[in-house]
Amino acid sequence: MKYKCLVFDHDDTVVNSTATIHHPCFAEYLRAFYPGETMSLEDYFLLNFDPGFVPMCRERYGMTDEDLEHEARYWQRYVKDHIPTAYPGIREIMEQQKREGGLVCVVSHSFDYNIRRDYQANRLPEPDAVYGWERPEAQRKPHPFPLEDIMSRFSLKPSELLMIDDLKPGYDMAAAVGVDFAAVGWAYDIPQIESFMRRNCPLYFKKVDELAAWLG
Numbered sequence: 554m555k556y557k558c559l560v561f562d563h564d565d566t567v568v569n570s571t572a573t574i575h576h577p578c579f580a581e582y583l584r585a586f587y588p589g590e591t592m593s594l595e596d597y598f599l600l601n602f603d604p605g606f607v608p609m610c611r612e613r614y615g616m617t618d619e620d621l622e623h624e625a626r627y628w629q630r631y632v633k634d635h636i637p638t639a640y641p642g643i644r645e646i647m648e649q650q651k652r653e654g655g656l657v658c659v660v661s662h663s664f665d666y667n668i669r670r671d672y673q674a675n676r677l678p679e680p681d682a683v684y685g686w687e688r689p690e691a692q693r694k695p696h697p698f699p700l701e702d703i704m705s706r707f708s709l710k711p712s713e714l715l716m717i718d719d720l721k722p723g724y725d726m727a728a729a730v731g732v733d734f735a736a737v738g739w740a741y742d743i744p745q746i747e748s749f750m751r752r753n754c755p756l757y758f759k760k761v762d763e764l765a766a767w768l769g
Contacts, residue, residue: 554653555768556733558681558709559646560700562718563661563668565740568675570637570663571598572740578631582624587614595743602720602746605695606662625686632667639675640739642761646768647678656707658682660699660716660723682706695725700732717764720746724754735764 564570576597583590592600600609610616610624647657657680659668665685672680684692684699692698700714716727717735727734736750736757751757758764 554650554655556655556715557713558656558658558703558707558715559650559768560658560660560703560714560716560732561647561680562716562720562723563659563663563671564637565719566717566737567643567659567677568637568639568671569740571601574632574635574637575628578628578635581631582627583614586623590614598741598743599745602749605722607690629664629667632663636674637671639671639677640761642765644675644677646761646765649768651678656681658684658703660684660694660718660726662686662693662722695722695729697726697729700726700730704730721749724750737761737764 561567564575572594576592576594579597580592583592600606600613604612607621610621614620616624650657657678659680659682661668661684663685664687665683668680668683668685672678682703684702686693690696700716703709703714704711711731712733714732715735716723716732717737718724718727719737719740724734724736734754734756736754738747738750738757738759739761756767758767
């Protein structure tokens with residue numbers, strides 16, 4: 554195996570969730586609590602890419618910490634009844650990593666219990682560690698804490714991890730601690746995001762089977 558630990562983002566990297574769950578939920582939330590405000594799916598992807606979800610909510614809608622907690626509770630209720638589907642080929646990558654004695658970890662802006670539920674529903678191997686939205690903001694990506702903690706917990710060097718993510722916060726987190734980063738673009742076709750990722754990331758994969766072939 555190329556890396557002792559594969560660190561996966563969750564939404565739009567492992568499961569197809571933004572287009573089918575998160576954006577519809579956020580659009581519904583805006584209609585209910587920010588009348589007149591709308592956001593297209595493309596803008597949702599772009600603003601999650603940069604500056605990220607929390608800065609987007611603060612800057613575009615003026616959300617306070619209390620507002621963000623309210624939105625998160627609304628989201629939790631919505632996703633409770635909506636389970637996304639894993640991309641074909643993801644399970645095989647994880648299973649091979651586990652067979653070879655490697656680790657599979659998750660760093661995501663979804664909640665731990667939602668991530669574990671999605672893994673079970675899609676028959677994915679149980680992750681060795683999960684860092685989700687339930688953690689304090691300073692312990693979520695793009696802050697480097699999740700990768701630093703993985704390296705500490707499992708006695709790994711930066712060169713032994715690969716971060717796999719579709720958006721800029723994952724790239725920023727990996728760059729901060731010298732961890733290799735694989736950008737993936739199979740969830741959408743947005744030129745601005747793909748251009749940035751191809752320009753800044755040595756590794757870019759448009760299809761799951763391209764990542765699988767590269768990992769061997």
